[in-house]
Ligand code: SF4
């Protein structure tokens with residue numbers, strides 16, 4: 001799942017930033033924010049957040065199962 005951070009719970013401790021293998025989290029105005037394009041949904045940050053501020057982003061919640069797609073053939 002792609003995650004998002006509930007900023008009202010976030011204390012800006014940056015533990016999630018340290019634990020994100022994709023460097024997909026950054027601090028903005030003292031709050032962590034997920035860069036959704038870089039998040040691969042490993043959920044490491046969910047485990048590391050002491051505030052339970054990291055949750056699934058419903059915008060990216062999986063649609064009913066679709067066939068897996070590869071990146072081949074995608075245009076930029
Ligand atoms: S789910 Fe994984 S890739 Fe996404 S922000 Fe959290 S630690 Fe980073």
Ligand code: SF4
Nearest residue numbers: 010011013014016049
């Ligand atoms: S670990 Fe949780 S409280 Fe700490 S910066 Fe990340 S989202 Fe905020």
